[in-house]
Structures are given as C-alpha cells and as structure tokens.
C-alpha cells in the first residue's frame with residue numbers, strides 16, 4: 001500500500017501533479033494539503049475511477065497532521081513561483097519559511113517518508129529540509145530528494161534533433177549540479193546512446209537547458225512559471241521512487257541529494273567540494289541507494305560549466321543551512 005501526499009496541492013503544479021498521482025495505479029491513498037482550496041480539488045479528483053482513495057486537508061483541525069500520518073511519499077510544490085525578472089533565489093524569502101514549516105510537519109508526522117522537494121530555490125530548500133530533519137533527529141539522506149527532473153526532461157526535449165529519438169524521453173541525458181541558471185549542468189558528452197552536438201549549437205543548447213524555465217515565465221507574462229511540465233516531471237520522479245521502493249531494479253534518475261549520506265556520494269562530494277549536488281542516483285527500496293559519479297572524463301567545456309555551478313551552489317546551500325541554524 002502506498003500513501004502519497006502533496007503539500008501545496010491547490011497550486012499550479014499541485015493540481016496537475018495530484019491528477020497524475022490520482023490516475024496512477026501505483027498510489028493507493030492520496031492526501032492533498034494546502035492553505036486554500038484542497039476540499040474542492042480533492043472532491044473534483046475523487047470522481048476519477050482510479051485506485052487511489054483521496055482526501056483533502058486545510059491547516060485547521062490538524063490538517064497537516066492528518067494529511068501526513070502514514071505517508072510513504074511526500075511531494076512539496078508549496079510556495080510562490082517566479083514572475084518575469086525574478087531569479088529562483090528571489091523566492092527564498094517566502095519559500096524558505098514555507099518549506100521549513102512543512103519539513104517540521106514531516107519530521108513529526110511522517111519521519112520515514114520519502115520527501116521530494118519541488119519548491120524553489122531547490123538549491124536552498126533541500127538543505128533547509130535536511131537541517132530541520134537533523135534538528136529533529138530524523139534525517140535520512142537516502143529519503144530526501146530535490147526534484148531536478150524538469151531539467152532532465154528539458155534536456156531530452158531540446159536535444160531531440162540530435163539524439164534522434166521519436167520519443168525524446170528514451171534518451172538518457174544526465175543533468176547534474178543544482179536547479180537554477182548556471183548551477184544546472186547538462187552533460188551531453190555522457191548521453192546514452194551518445195550523439196554529437198555541432199560546435200556552433202552547443203552554447204545555445206546549454207543555455208536553453210539552464211534558462212529554459214525563463215521561456216515559460218516570460219510566455220506566462222506574470223501568471224507564474226512552469227506548472228504542467230513540472231507536474232509531469234515531478235510525477236515521473238515520484239513514480240520512479242515508488243517503483244524502486246516496491247523492488248523494481250535498475251531505476252536511475254538525477255536528483256539533488258546530500259552526498260555524504262548516500263553510498264558513493266562521498267567521492268563526488270570530494271571532487272566537487274559541495275555536500276548537496278544533483279547526480280544520477282540509483283533508487284531502491286530505501287530511497288537513494290547509490291550516487292553515481294559521472295564527472296570523470298567530462299569535456300573541457302563541461303569542466304568549466306561544473307566550476308561555475310559549484311561556485312553558485314556553495315552560496316545557495318550555505319544560505320539554506322544558515323536559515324535554519326541562525327533564523328533571521
């Protein structure tokens with residue numbers, strides 16, 4: 001039996017993500033939590049003739065506790081999205097507090113659940129959740145994930161003309177580092193099956209993967225950032241975690257994890273100089289079983305991208321840790 005919980009379920013990402021989870025045969029129970037509208041969203045989805053039993057909760061009457069109790073997997077898309085001209089880091093002021101408080105709830109009511117953080121800036125909100133879990137004595141690095149799948153999905157889509165797949169999701173294109181601008185590093189040289197990108201297209205393609213989110217923010221013109229593609233990506237990652245937890249083998253997805261706490265991660269942490277980093281991770285019954293180091297043998301161009309990513313990541317991670325250790 002799998003109980004999934006969405007925190008921030010009434011939002012632009014939360015609603016389609018909840019729809020995908022409700023429709024999934026892998027989910028037996030689905031609890032929706034948000035500060036607004038969850039009774040309506042849950043009532044609407046409850047008419048879908050799928051396996052999952054669905055409930056909706058608001059903060060009143062111990063809603064967070066009721067939503068989280070018994071959870072196996074918790075996905076967090078709660079928080080404000082970007083408007084044109086904003087970076088993900090601009091969201092920190094508001095979203096840091098939201099993620100901290102929701103993580104406190106998970107620590108108390110669902111300490112063994114897999115926690116998948118979508119709320120931006122992921123580079124900081126995942127360290128925030130880790131610090132909250134540490135303080136509560138429940139931190140299991142194998143169970144905490146920053147969702148960077150949208151960067152992978154974008155890389156698969158934007159390189160389709162070179163990878164040659166009719167279904168672009170069949171390409172494996174690792175994207176490592178973090179989840180904002182220059183911290184996002186697509187490693188095209190490590191794609192499998194391998195393909196070539198013409199030299200005169202390389203910079204633009206890297207830039208598009210790094211800043212693809214801005215295209216959506218601009219096109220939505222003040223109405224938010226990626227929601228539907230993010231719901232797809234969040235569901236794809238949640239599904240991978242659930243399948244692996246049920247014993248399916250060989251599932252590997254890039255995700256932003258606390259490296260020293262995952263087998264194989266120490267080596268990547270030493271090589272990069274950061275503790276939180278997105279790298280392909282083999283998933284298993286207990287979550288992140290193995291962090292896979294694919295940094296050896298990258299091209300000179302990729303090395304430069306990695307240096308810039310690590311420089312940016314350090315500050316983002318530090319900011320998240322500080323927010324919990326020395327609250328403003």
Ligand code: NAI
Pocket residue numbers: 007008009010011012013014033034035036077078079080081082091095098102117118119120121122147148149150151179224225226227230
């Ligand atoms: P939205 O504003 O449409 O929805 C956010 C929802 O969170 C709202 O329903 C709001 O009521 C709820 N919320 C706010 N405070 C809450 C709290 N304390 N507890 C529970 N729910 C709360 O925003 P959208 O577009 O769904 O984006 C959500 C987050 O996801 C943003 O931070 C955005 O930057 C991030 N995001 C992350 C991506 C990734 O690749 N990891 C991609 C796209 C967006």
